Amino acid sequence: MMRKVLIAGGGIGGLSAALACARAGAEVALFERSAEFSEFGAGIQLGPNVVKILYGWGLQQALHAVVACPDRLQVRSAMTGSELGVLRLGEEIARRYGAPYYTIHRADLHALLLAALQQQGGVALNLASSVVSFEQTDTDIALQLAHDEVARGDLLVGADGGWSGIRQQLLADGTPQPTGHLAYRALVSQARLPEHLRSTQVTAWLGPKMHVVQYPVCRGEWLNVVAIVHGQVQGDMSHWDHSGNATELQKRLSATCKPLHDLILAVPAWRLWALSIRPPMRSAQEQAQGRVALLGDAAHPMLPYLAQGAGMAIEDAAVLVRMLERGGFFADAAADGAAGPGNGVPSLLQRYAVQRWQRNARVQARAIRNGTIFHAGALLGLGRNVAMKVLGEGLLDMPWLYRGV
Structure with missing residues (x-):
């Protein structure tokens, strides 16, 4: 059985996560609400x-x-x-x-990530696909799309930007200010x-x-x-x-x-x-919960005063796949935890969150501090x-x- 990763958002963070997961051997389904892939x-x-x-x-x-x-x-x-x-x-x-x-x-970075994904194979790129909500179970996660479509997978990556709908359902903590x-x-x-x-x-x-x-x-x-x-x-x-x-x-x-x-x-x-952000991350719970991992601006929107907004999204993607690989996620497994105790999807995503949130918080805080200094x-x-x-x-x-x- 091939593991399936669902990704909400087709920006730099979403494409990075899709490429990293596909290279590791997962089946990937990415959902982008726009009718075409583009970057400002x-x-x-x-x-x-x-x-x-x-x-x-x-x-x-x-x-x-x-x-x-x-x-x-x-x-x-x-x-x-x-x-x-x-x-x-x-x-x-x-x-x-x-x-x-x-x-x-x-746009050049976005285009080369997209081209690499298309060459990689094993990735379904779904345009004009708005994500409405998600529902987790003990065995999988279901993504509700517009027009009554449903996609199911082993985990969901919320890479849908600073005004992330995935984050709102997961954390209900308002919008960037x-x-x-x-x-x-x-x-x-x-x-x-x-x-x-x-x-x-x-x-x-x-x-x-x-x-x-x-x-x-x-x-x-x-x-x-x-x-x-x-x-x-x-x-x-x-x-x-x-x-x-x-x-x-x-x-x-x-x-x-x-x-x-x-x-x-x-x-x-x-x-x-107009620059809008959230306070620096305060815990791993802001990076992942259950079968949902947040990535990039959905997890940690930041001021551009350290020039690391896109960089932290790409690091998120790399560390996410690293934690999944170490836990045997991409191996042919009939059920969560088949690769060993504590290696179910929620546990692996928690390891990802623990690895990422403090570094992301440090970058967020340093960018805010730089604004005062600059x-x-x-x-x-x-x-x-x-x-x-x-x-x-x-x-x-x-x-x-x-x-x-």
């Missing part, structure tokens, strides 16, 4: 902790075809333009942690930028109540720019693709240094995202700048994160 145009930073996992899934060649490999991460003052600190990337970080640091267009931070996102062809605005590195500009991050994607041909400011928007907070107002952003950042101001003026259009003004900002100049790379490097799981 935004960049993602992939630290060595994530790249190692993707390489392990056989995606090295596919990644090399689309990523950019920045040579360093530079932190600058948004007001004066002065350099505050540098972290060497490129060959140095690859030597230190066993894998490089990449930047990638979100707005942070008062707005993210303006844009992609600009580097060929259309003046020479002095083009870049092969990651640059973070820090200023009072704002910061801007820029880095290359699409083999370096495009520049991803994200500007974070304080404010609120009206409307449905679960949809991030609000119409961005370039004039409004230019006004907000008018007091910044000339190089940053020139960059903002060079961007013709923005997409606006946006500091007056005395706190001065202290931040002095600390970066004195401690340099030691302050920017994060061995606990980049070594991976």
Whole structure:
């Protein structure tokens, strides 16, 4: 008997879980509510902790075809333009942690995961399939879909995003709450930028109540720019693709240094995202219960100030399959626990939750803390700048994160 894994959600987290489970030998059924697979145009930073996992899934060649490999991460003052600190990337970080640091267009990562899944086989990709609810029993789990369809499997992975319906049924703990931070996102062809605005590195500009991050994607041909400011928007907070107002952003950042101001003026259009999150995870119960495992934003939506949102979803998928493999889940088993005592699905998912929740909580908390540091003004900002100049790379490097799981 082949084990069957049900997955709700066809974003990066859902596709990662599907690929990892299929590679381990499970039958996979993935359900995506949209009529087609797609991703919004935004960049993602992939630290060595994530790249190692993707390489392990056989995606090295596919990644090399689309990523950019920045040579360093530079932190600058948004007001004066002065350099505050540098972290060497490129060959140095690859030597230190066993894998490089990449930047990638979100749609490119999604597309290569989807292509790998389609080549893998054993995966049913169901589009326009809205998940209504689930019901667990001692022997399986049933997923109720729209139009009275039902899918049954051994376990369910809830990878249906920050406003996860799976999480709501499992935990009934409300929705993510707005942070008062707005993210303006844009992609600009580097060929259309003046020479002095083009870049092969990651640059973070820090200023009072704002910061801007820029880095290359699409083999370096495009520049991803994200500007974070304080404010609120009206409307449905679960949809991030609000119409961005370039004039409004230019006004907000008018007091910044000339190089940053020139960059903002060079961007013709923005997409606006109101950032909403949950508090850092407080227990393993927020990661899995019974036959249901939560993954990615469904479990731990986080601020992008550590550049690890997609990374933690991919780590979730890798650790989930690792725990299932160690418990004999993918072996031909007629019933839960056939591989040994304590190896039933709920027990295995609990091991996954125990392995993941504290690391995810640490990343969530560090991202929140970074927001305070990035946006500091007056005395706190001065202290931040002095600390970066004195401690340099030691302050920017994060061995606990980049070594991976």
